Each structure stands twice: as C-alpha cells, then as structure tokens.
Amino acid sequence: MKARISLYRKAEEEVYRLDGRIKARFYDFCHTFRNNPDQPGLDLRPLKGDGRIYRAKVTGDFRALLTPAGVDPDGTQSWLLIAIRDRKHVYEQLQVAINRITGEIEFVDLSVVGDSALRRAGITLTPVREPEPAPSPGGVPEPDQPALPVEPEPAPALLAGYVPDQLLDLGVAEPLIPLALAVTTDTELDILLDSAPALSKDVLYALAAGMTPDEVRAEITAHVRLEVRPDLDDMAAALNRTQVTTVDDEVRSAIEEGDFRAWKVFLHPAQARVAHANYRGPARVSGGPGTGKTIVALHRVKHLIGQLPPGAGKSILLTTYTANLASDLRMRLASLLNDPADLACVDVTHIDQLAARVLGENTSAHHRKRRVSDQAALTELRQLLAELGETAWDADFLFDEWEQVILGQAVTTRAEYFQVRRAGRGRALTRLDRNRIWKLVEQLTARLDKLGIETWGQAAERAARYENDRARRIQERVADDSSGRGNRTYRYRHVIVDEAQDLRAAHWKMLRAMVPPGPNDLFIAGDTHQRIYDHHVTLGPLGINIRGRSSRLTLSYRTTREILAWALRIVATGRGAYDDLDDGTDTLAGYRSVLHGRRPTVDGYPTWDKELEELAKTLIDWRTQLSTAKGQAAVDPAGRIAVCVADRNLVGRTIDHLTAEGLTCVELTKDGPRGDGQIHVGTMHRFKGLEYQNLAIVAVTDGVIPRTAIHRFAAGDPVRYAQELRKAQALLFVAATRARDTLALSWNGPRSPLIPTDGNAERHQ
Numbered sequence: 087m088k089a090r091i092s093l094y095r096k097a098e099e100e101v102y103r104l105d106g107r108i109k110a111r112f113y114d115f116c117h118t119f120r121n122n123p124d125q126p127g128l129d130l131r132p133l134k135g136d137g138r139i140y141r142a143k144v145t146g147d148f149r150a151l152l153t154p155a156g157v158d159p160d161g162t163q164s165w166l167l168i169a170i171r172d173r174k175h176v177y178e179q180l181q182v183a184i185n186r187i188t189g190e191i192e193f194v195d196l197s198v199v200g201d202s203a204l205r206r207a208g209i210t211l212t213p214v215r216e217p218e219p220a221p222s223p224g225g226v227p228e229p230d231q232p233a234l235p236v237e238p239e240p241a242p243a244l245l246a247g248y249v250p251d252q253l254l255d256l257g258v259a260e261p262l263i264p265l266a267l268a269v270t271t272d273t274e275l276d277i278l279l280d281s282a283p284a285l286s287k288d289v290l291y292a293l294a295a296g297m298t299p300d301e302v303r304a305e306i307t308a309h310v311r312l313e314v315r316p317d318l319d320d321m322a323a324a325l326n327r328t329q330v331t332t333v334d335d336e337v338r339s340a341i342e343e344g345d346f347r348a349w350k351v352f353l354h355p356a357q358a359r360v361a362h363a364n365y366r367g368p369a370r371v372s373g374g375p376g377t378g379k380t381i382v383a384l385h386r387v388k389h390l391i392g393q394l395p396p397g398a399g400k401s402i403l404l405t406t407y408t409a410n411l412a413s414d415l416r417m418r419l420a421s422l423l424n425d426p427a428d429l430a431c432v433d434v435t436h437i438d439q440l441a442a443r444v445l446g447e448n449t450s451a452h453h454r455k456r457r458v459s460d461q462a463a464l465t466e467l468r469q470l471l472a473e474l475g476e477t478a479w480d481a482d483f484l485f486d487e488w489e490q491v492i493l494g495q496a497v498t499t500r501a502e503y504f505q506v507r508r509a510g511r512g513r514a515l516t517r518l519d520r521n522r523i524w525k526l527v528e529q530l531t532a533r534l535d536k537l538g539i540e541t542w543g544q545a546a547e548r549a550a551r552y553e554n555d556r557a558r559r560i561q562e563r564v565a566d567d568s569s570g571r572g573n574r575t576y577r578y579r580h581v582i583v584d585e586a587q588d589l590r591a592a593h594w595k596m597l598r599a600m601v602p603p604g605p606n607d608l609f610i611a612g613d614t615h616q617r618i619y620d621h622h623v624t625l626g627p628l629g630i631n632i633r634g635r636s637s638r639l640t641l642s643y644r645t646t647r648e649i650l651a652w653a654l655r656i657v658a659t660g661r662g663a664y665d666d667l668d669d670g671t672d673t674l675a676g677y678r679s680v681l682h683g684r685r686p687t688v689d690g691y692p693t694w695d696k697e698l699e700e701l702a703k704t705l706i707d708w709r710t711q712l713s714t715a716k717g718q719a720a721v722d723p724a725g726r727i728a729v730c731v732a733d734r735n736l737v738g739r740t741i742d743h744l745t746a747e748g749l750t751c752v753e754l755t756k757d758g759p760r761g762d763g764q765i766h767v768g769t770m771h772r773f774k775g776l777e778y779q780n781l782a783i784v785a786v787t788d789g790v791i792p793r794t795a796i797h798r799f800a801a802g803d804p805v806r807y808a809q810e811l812r813k814a815q816a817l818l819f820v821a822a823t824r825a826r827d828t829l830a831l832s833w834n835g836p837r838s839p840l841i842p843t844d845g846n847a848e849r850h851q
Contacts, residue, residue: 091119100169153165155322164325252299266290288641353385356639365606368631372611384422385422388422404584405440441596459541470533494547553595560576560602587612612667649829653823686825686830688831701740702743728780782830786840792839
C-alpha cells in the first residue's frame with residue numbers, strides 16, 4: 087500500500103540538524119515508507135500513551151514519529167511525520183492533537199522541559215522500552231535544551247493568576263497547560279516554548295509579557311479562530327489546515343537549505359492572517375523590527391501569485407527604497423518560490439529604478455538628464471542664493487520645501503502652491519512667502535535644467551506625472567469600453583511595498599497609477615519608527631486609503647528582549663509622535679520579543695584610537711566564540727559579525743585598523759557587501775533590513791548623532807528640530823535592532839544624548 091508523508095515544521099528542523107550519514111538514511115526511510123509503510127523492517131507500531139502517534143525505525147538508534155491523517159480515494163495513506171530523534175528520547179507521553187481554535191495539528195513534547203518543572207506539574211515521563219540495538223555512527227543532536235537542575239524551593243509560578251480554561255480558550259495546546267502554569271522563570275518558559283506550537287508560543291509569551299487575556303484574544307487568537315469549531319477527531323481535515331512540507335523526490339534539496347527552509351514554509355498565526363487576507367483596497371502592516379513585516383510581504387507575493395489567472399505575465403510589483411534591499415528581496419523570493427514560472431510573474435525592483443524605467447520609456451535620448459544627489463543640487467541652490475544676495479531664506483529649508491511639498495505633491499503651478507498642504511513642515515508661510523519661494527524654485531530648476539541634471543526627487547515627480555497620464559488614458563478607454571479590456575494596460579495587478587516609510591510622496595503617486603484601484607491592489611509594509619530619510623507623507627490625499635485595513639505585528643522573532651528593551655528607550659523619549667502614513671499616529675506599545683539573551687554593553691572611551699583598540703578585542707572574542715562554540719556546532723563567523731559606524735567618514739579608518747589587527751573586513755555599500763571578509767562594516771543607513779548575530783555600533787558621539795548642525799533649528803524652527811531628532815533616533819534604533827544575540831555600543835569623548843542613560847544595559851569602563 088502506498089503512502090504520502092508530510093513533514094511537520096519541528097520535524098523538518100530536526101531533519102536538517104541530523105548528521106549527514108543519518109540524514110541519508112532518513113531519505114531511504116522516506117522512500118521505503120512511501121512504497122509500503124507496513125514493511126516489517128520499519129517496525130511501525132503505536133505508542134502506548136497516545137494511540138495516534140506511531141514510531142518507526144529509521145536506523146538502529148533513531149525513530150521517526152508519525153501520525154495517520156486519512157486515506158485518499160485511491161487508497162494512498164496520508165501520514166504526518168512529527169519528529170525524528172534518538173530512541174532514548176521517545177516517550178509514551180508524547181501527544182498529538184487538533185487545536186480547537188485553529189483546527190491545525192499540533193505536536194506536544196513535554197520532555198524538553200526540566201525535571202523540576204515536570205515534577206511541579208505532576209508529570210512523569212516514561213521512555214519507550216525497546217531491545218538495545220548495536221550503536222550506529224553519527225546521529226541527531228541531543229534535545230535542544232538540557233534538563234534544568236532540581237530547585238530546592240519552588241518559586242512562584244510565572245503565570246500565577248491564570249486558570250486552565252483561560253489558556254485553553256486562548257488557544258494554548260491542552261497538554262502544555264499544566265506545565266505553562268507550573269514554570270517559575272523566564273528560562274523555563276523559553277525552554278517549554280522552544281518546541282511549542284506557534285499559537286501556544288505567541289499566547290503564552292504575550293501573557294508573560296503583561297498582556298491581558300482580552301488583549302491576547304483580540305490581537306492574536308481572534309485572527310486565527312475558525313468560524314466553525316473544528317472536528318477534533320478529523321485528522322485529514324486538520325492536515326489540510328496545517329503548514330507542512332510534502333516529502334517528494336525534491337525533499338533532499340529542500341531540507342539541505344537548513345534554517346531558511348523553515349522560514350519559507352512557516353508563518354506565525356498573526357503573520358499568516360495578514361499575508362493571506364483578502365482586502366477590498368490598499369492595506370498596510372506595521373510593527374517593530376523583527377516582527378516579520380518583510381516575511382509577510384514576501385508571503386503576500388506568493389499568495390497573490392496563486393490568485394493570478396493563467397498567462398498573467400509579470401503582474402506583481404515588489405518594490406522597496408534602496409538597491410541593496412531590492413537585491414535581498416529578490417534573493418529571498420527566489421528561494422521562497424519553488425517554480426521559476428511563479429518568479430516570472432513578479433517584478434522586483436527598487437523604487438528609483440522603477441521611476442527611471444518610466445522616464446526612459448517617455449523621454450528621448452536627446453532630452454534625458456543626468457541624475458545627481460540631493461547634496462549636489464543643494465550646492466547649486468546655495469550658489470544661486472549667494473549670487474542673488476538672498477538672505478531671507480535658509481538653503482536647507484528651501485530645498486526641503488521644494489522636495490517635500492512642491493515635488494512631493496506634484497505641484498506644477500504657483501496657484502497650486504498657494505493652496506497645497508504643508509503638514510509637518512513647521513514654519514508657517516504667508517502668501518507673499520510662498521510667492522517668493524516659488525520664484526526661487528523656478529530659478530533653481532532652470533539652473534539645473536541648463537546643466538542637464540535633475541535630482542531623484544525631480545525624476546520621481548516626472549515619472550508620477552507620466553504614470554498618472556497613462557492611468558487617465560486607461561480610464562477614458564474603460565469608460566468607452568464596458569468590457570473593461572482597457573484594464574490590461576495597467577502595469578501591474580498588485581503592488582507590494584516594503585520599507586514603505588522611506589518612500590517619497592511622488593513615489594506613491596506613481597505606484598497608485600500603476601495598478602487599477604480595487605481588491606488587493608496595494609499592500610504596504612513599514613514602520614515609521616524606522617524612517618531614516620526626510621520623506622513624510624500622508625497616503626490618503628495621494629489616493630491610497632488604508633483606513634480600516636491596517637494591521638500591526640507586535641512580537642519580535644529576531645531581537646532578544648534585552649536588546650529590544652534597551653533599543654525601545656531610544657525612541658520612547660518625548661521628541662514628538664510618529665505618524666502612521668495617514669492622519670493618525672503609530673506606536674510600539676505592546677511590542678515584545680520571544681527571545682532571551684545577553685544585555686547590551688555600552689562603553690565610553692577618551693579617544694577614537696582607544697575605542698578602535700577595544701573594538702578589535704571585542705570582535706576577536708566574538709569570532710573565537712563562534713568558531714569554537716562549546717556544546718553545539720561551531721559556525722563560520724563570516725557574515726555573522728558586523729560593525730556599524732555612526733560617521734561614514736570613519737568607515738575606512740575602522741576597516742584599516744581592524745585589518746591591521748588580523749581581522750578581515752568587507753564594506754557594506756548601497757549594493758550590499760563589496761568583496762570578501764568576515765566582518766561587515768558600514769554606516770547606519772547601510773544596515774537597514776539586515777541582521778547580524780553580533781553587532782558593534784561605534785562612534786556614537788555627541789555631535790555625530792545627532793549632528794551638531796541640527797541645533798540651529800532649536801529656536802527658529804522647533805518642528806524641524808523635532809523631525810531631525812526623530813530621524814537621528816530612528817537611525818540609532820534601526821542600527822541597534824539589527825543585532826540578534828549580542829549588541830555592543832561605544833563612543834569617544836562626549837556620549838550621544840540619544841543613548842539611554844539607564845535600563846537594560848551593562849557599562850564597561
């Protein structure tokens with residue numbers, strides 16, 4: 087009799103940690119089992135505790151644990167492989183069940199927790215008894231967590247005050263509840279939840295972090311609860327609701343991808359709800375660093391591909407702000423999508439490249455302009471003001487007014503400028519002020535045009551105008567053609583935007599015109615606490631209405647609680663509110679981490695040379711720890727350690743010093759790492775969207791971040807001053823939350839006022 091095997095997520099993680107020789111035996115086991123699960127050599131038999139769990143022999147020492155999930159009409163049996171482990175770690179008390187909230191299959195292994203917690207919960211584990219086999223080479227790692235030492239005196243329960251029915255109603259797996267109510271420390275809870283089903287993990291961490299049951303029900307449980315209570319005995323239906331990997335002839339290459347494979351096949355409940363929803367119009371997801379906004383955006387792409395009609399072509403745009411982020415998205419999407427035909431449906435490009443493409447289509451080669459940086463255009467503006475003897479207006483203020491208001495809102499006439507909103511600009515302008523500014527802007531644009539150059543902001547505004555003209559012509563054709571065939575001339579059916587907080591208003595106008603208004607047209611992922619550029623937009627006036635279709639992710643799966651608690655203090659100070667890309671405010675209230683780790687270290691030094699000297703010692707120590715890890719597999723430090731430099735002028739000096747100390751470095755550029763080297767070094771802007779196991783942030787000195795120049799706004803333009811401070815805060819916040827396990831921050835001379843003065847950090851002096 088034939089069989090079909092699917093891999094439960096935790097089983098897949100166990101498989102890719104197997105010794106290579108045992109992994110090969112596992113592939114052989116799968117082939118044999120699929121051809122005939124009743125073959126005597128497999129020794130398939132149920133456990134005594136939960137009759138729905140069967141164990142089968144992979145080798146003399148290792149067992150596959152499986153549960154049957156129905157039979158197809160053609161007689162093919164469906165089995166879910168829920169674990170593979172050394173036979174010494176197979177217990178009769180292992181349990182598999184259907185979650186009464188989500189209807190998904192859940193596997194619970196109570197053996198991962200310590201003896202003391204089991205004893206307090208009144209649980210005794212019974213190993214499955216088998217004859218002793220001959221030892222086989224290689225093997226699977228020991229359980230992820232060692233047993234905790236027995237406590238002489240029981241401490242108060244971490245979740246004291248809750249009763250089993252509350253946890254059950256919120257979706258916690260029933261076998262976990264006694265232990266969840268018995269654990270007494272964060273460490274015990276971490277061990278218990280390391281292998282727990284996703285909904286149980288999210289609920290229990292949220293309660294431990296201080297959320298009320300009603301808040302957990304609203305933010306987590308409600309979004310994954312089935313409309314109709316599932317049949318708790320129908321394993322076949324439950325398997326269809328469970329995220330699994332089917333074991334087929336391609337499983338070997340899939341599993342060899344390791345941890346990234348687990349990311350590809352799994353979304354936490356709150357993430358899945360956002361990624362797979364059907365929206366009536368534009369939708370937005372927000373959340374702090376590490377909550378999975380980018381993962382949700384990528385899975386959103388995959389979900390929408392599944393909704394495309396045959397022959398849809400390149401119908402989906404996935405875009406972001408910078409070239410290196412677009413490159414990263416392209417790589418991750420290619421790994422997420424197994425079928426090259428699916429990848430061919432998606433256009434992955436950064437927003438300025440997209441604007442340049444539009445301009446190339448609409449401008450002859452003779453009339454094309456060279457694009458220059460904002461700094462180059464600002465230099466031309468300063469020279470213009472000097473030539474005119476203009477002293478009433480500051481060049482920086484004028485440039486921002488041009489970029490954010492005139493270009494940003496596609497203002498083309500003086501009359502429009504007299505009427506346009508200037509939200510967030512701070513300094514009020516009279517009609518006479520606007521008239522004078524308009525004249526100066528006209529002179530600046532004429533000067534740039536004569537030089538044959540334009541800014542990226544100008545390019546975005548021109549591209550937006552071309553696309554809006556195109557959209558208008560489409561609508562006119564649609565009005566004359568009731569069949570709606572004109573809709574085919576829109577560039578895309580769906581647009582997904584990552585790092586949305588950094589786009590210009592003109593970018594949004596262009597994107598709005600590229601996709602027909604309607605269900606699932608735009609999906610926006612971003613966090614204004616991480617806005618590191620001067621682009622402040624309100625989406626509503628740009629034709630993008632997200633009200634009623636906004637979601638917020640609150641659990642971080644990347645940054646430890648210790649690093650997160652420290653980083654949150656950077657943006658928690660009273661320097662103004664953060665917008666929500668609409669007329670409201672955004673918040674990180676309820677933002678929590680599911681991970682524990684070391685506290686960040688903060689150190690001050692008298693000189694830059696001394697800071698570099700201590701930095702080299704820290705990096706060498708980190709490299710040694712990774713290369714010679716005890717109790718676990720050593721790893722290659724390359725790409726796991728990074729140095730974030732607050733001042734870009736110091737990047738070269740940092741690399742030179744570290745190289746002299748025997749460390750190999752690679753600089754982070756706008757296109758990603760340039761060259762080979764173990765240590766990545768770059769400015770705060772370059773770390774956007776990246777992640778490192780160990781991260782050092784250096785030169786966080788007063789006058790460097792925030793820069794001394796912004797203090798000139800303190801008296802004359804307090805709104806601008808607050809904006810500049812928030813931008814500096816965002817830079818430091820983004821940098822700090824790139825660290826996964828270890829964060830070290832330092833400065834020389836006077837420390838930056840943005841560094842939290844207390845909280846969850848250690849001071850080494």
